Amino acid sequence: MIGELFKGLLESSFIQGLITIIISVITGLTNIILLPFAVIIATFLPALDDALSAIASYFTYVSMGIGWAISAFAIPPVVLALIASYTVFAFYLPFQTWGLKLALSWKKTLWG
Amino acid sequence: MKRFLFLLSATLLTVLSVSLLNVSHANAQSPNYPNIPTTSTIRIENIAGDGSTVHSETILITIDDLKDYLSNASGTNSSQFADILQAIEDEEPIAVFQYYDNDIRIYVGYDEWDVEILPNGNYGLTVPDYSTGNSYWRMYGRADGIGQVTSQFSGVCNSNTTWSNSNSCWGNFTSGMRYMQLSVFDPPLNPSVWFISGATINYPAGYTGGEIPTSPPTQQDMTLGLSPYFNYEVDDLELTLTPLTPTALLDEYSIDECTFLVQSELGGIDYDEYTYNCQSPLPTVHTFTEYGQYDVKLKHYSTENEKTYETTQVLIVDGSTYAGRAGGQSQGNTIIGMLQSFTVPTYGLQQALVAPIEFIGTFPSLAGVCQPIQLPLPAYINQNKNIELPCLTPIYQSYAPAFLILWQVALTALVSYAIVNKVFAKLRETYNPRRNSIEPTNL
Numbered sequence: 353m354i355g356e357l358f359k360g361l362l363e364s365s366f367i368q369g370l371i372t373i374i375i376s377v378i379t380g381l382t383n384i385i386l387l388p389f390a391v392i393i394a395t396f397l398p399a400l401d402d403a404l405s406a407i408a409s410y411f412t413y414v415s416m417g418i419g420w421a422i423s424a425f426a427i428p429p430v431v432l433a434l435i436a437s438y439t440v441f442a443f444y445l446p447f448q449t450w451g452l453k454l455a456l457s458w459k460k461t462l463w464g
Numbered sequence: 465m466k467r468f469l470f471l472l473s474a475t476l477l478t479v480l481s482v483s484l485l486n487v488s489h490a491n492a493q494s495p496n497y498p499n500i501p502t503t504s505t506i507r508i509e510n511i512a513g514d515g516s517t518v519h520s521e522t523i524l525i526t527i528d529d530l531k532d533y534l535s536n537a538s539g540t541n542s543s544q545f546a547d548i549l550q551a552i553e554d555e556e557p558i559a560v561f562q563y564y565d566n567d568i569r570i571y572v573g574y575d576e577w578d579v580e581i582l583p584n585g586n587y588g589l590t591v592p593d594y595s596t597g598n599s600y601w602r603m604y605g606r607a608d609g610i611g612q613v614t615s616q617f618s619g620v621c622n623s624n625t626t627w628s629n630s631n632s633c634w635g636n637f638t639s640g641m642r643y644m645q646l647s648v649f650d651p652p653l654n655p656s657v658w659f660i661s662g663a664t665i666n667y668p669a670g671y672t673g674g675e676i677p678t679s680p681p682t683q684q685d686m687t688l689g690l691s692p693y694f695n696y697e698v699d700d701l702e703l704t705l706t707p708l709t710p711t712a713l714l715d716e717y718s719i720d721e722c723t724f725l726v727q728s729e730l731g732g733i734d735y736d737e738y739t740y741n742c743q744s745p746l747p748t749v750h751t752f753t754e755y756g757q758y759d760v761k762l763k764h765y766s767t768e769n770e771k772t773y774e775t776t777q778v779l780i781v782d783g784s785t786y787a788g789r790a791g792g793q794s795q796g797n798t799i800i801g802m803l804q805s806f807t808v809p810t811y812g813l814q815q816a817l818v819a820p821i822e823f824i825g826t827f828p829s830l831a832g833v834c835q836p837i838q839l840p841l842p843a844y845i846n847q848n849k850n851i852e853l854p855c856l857t858p859i860y861q862s863y864a865p866a867f868l869i870l871w872q873v874a875l876t877a878l879v880s881y882a883i884v885n886k887v888f889a890k891l892r893e894t895y896n897p898r899r900n901s902i903e904p905t906n907l
Contacts, residue, residue, distance in 0.1 A: 371825055371828065375821055375822060375825040378821060379818045379821070379822065382814065382817055382818055383814045383818070386811075386813055386814050386817065387811075387814070389813060390811030390812070390813040390814050391811065393811065393812065393813055394811050394812065394813075400812070401811060401812035401813070402812060403812065404811075404812030404813050404815065404816040405812035405815055405816070406812075407812075407815070407816040407819060408812075408815035408816055408818075408819040410819075411819040411820065411822075411823045412819075414823070415823060415826065417837055418826075419834040420834050420836070420837045420853065420855060422834065423834035423855040423856050423857040423858075424855075424856045424857075426856070426857045426860055426868055426871055426872060426875075427872075427875065428872045428875070428876055429828070430876055431872075431875055431876050431879045431880075432827040432828055433827070433828045434879055434880060434883055435824065435827055435879065435883075436824055436825055436827040436828050438883045438886065438887065439821065439824045439825075440821075440824075440825070441887065441890070442886070442890055443821060445890055445891075
């Protein structure tokens, strides 16, 4: 019963939607933080920019065969959801703690 | 103490894994064909252009259900449905259902490429088995987005590029080729409307077979079911909404009742409903009574299949002026769409850092999705001979089900244990009072 609930939760559209939202937040913040550096690289080192773009292209290329690889290793859906959830958690936690500590430091500064 | 906790965790995880895996292996087996389940689960999803789910349903279908479904079905696939029904009557091994992106496939018979249903995003034609000569296939198309186009038999075609009018996708027929299809990857991420303009087939010299059937030129939306888009323009309290002519793309049923309604998200009194001519929708103006957040819903009903297709867009009316095209379903999905449109990386540095997490984020949606891989044989590259690596999980399940279960239990337990450990370590690291900064490289 618990197993079914857990499996249902991990494979639910809620979790997948949550992962999508968090990834979008992380992506957005990453883009904003790195924008100045990215612009500098693109302006002065266009070849390096192309090389970095190739990394993303590599992932796109790999993603075309990932379904087959998952099938070859017989990885169950629960494991895939766990890996994605953990990765999102690991990336998102620093943001949360940073925000919390920032808020606490402001409170300490303002009200002692 | 540590050892005890480890053993306890491992035991719990194993029990949990077994219970999880028992669920996924619960399908009954056919007595006549032990490798073919008597029931299959099909998940049908209607994915809007922005990736939101407009409609989804899961059907646990038996062969009898399938016969009923196929008997009552109509549309352009009806001849293929008849073939499948005939295969059932002939007691051929049936059926393997596979859900792949927006592609629902039904394989029938000993030859898995015998019959295939390609509702959307795919275009298929059946070709007779003949040796390669001066024969080729070629397809033309256009997309207003970016997608990956692959062909089933001839490797990657225009991979990861915008497939525009100027491009066509073509390759040679190969010996033994029974079926060809064109698949478009990642439709939920790419709100594309694809126009598959038909196929050109060059028959080889000496070919005496009949004409290879090809479908007429069609326009195919990447969403299953209904094309959900409508244009809107908000100017202060005035909304001008122009629905587009709806088409039920999955079954090609006619849509004959169209309404849209405006409702306050908080359930306020601002509620209005409009009906409009489905075939030639005219702009409708709605005046809100107050600022706020509203749902604008389009509801389309087909009396033919008695289905209602629905799509929702959240509008924030705050006195400003804006316009756009919509097809999302809920506020949450609208936020996702907004974030995605806001965060599309344009520079190599951003793309390089964002790509891995986006890659991992696609994992949950990849469960059960597999396409055989085509690899060219090194000695026969010039002859266009490929080796096909089939999807292996069904093979494991057929020949070594016990080993498969054991492997999956062990894998689930190991991954779960490793992740639990890592979560604890991550939390402990978070408590470090000296670490209060955020590093871009952590991303």
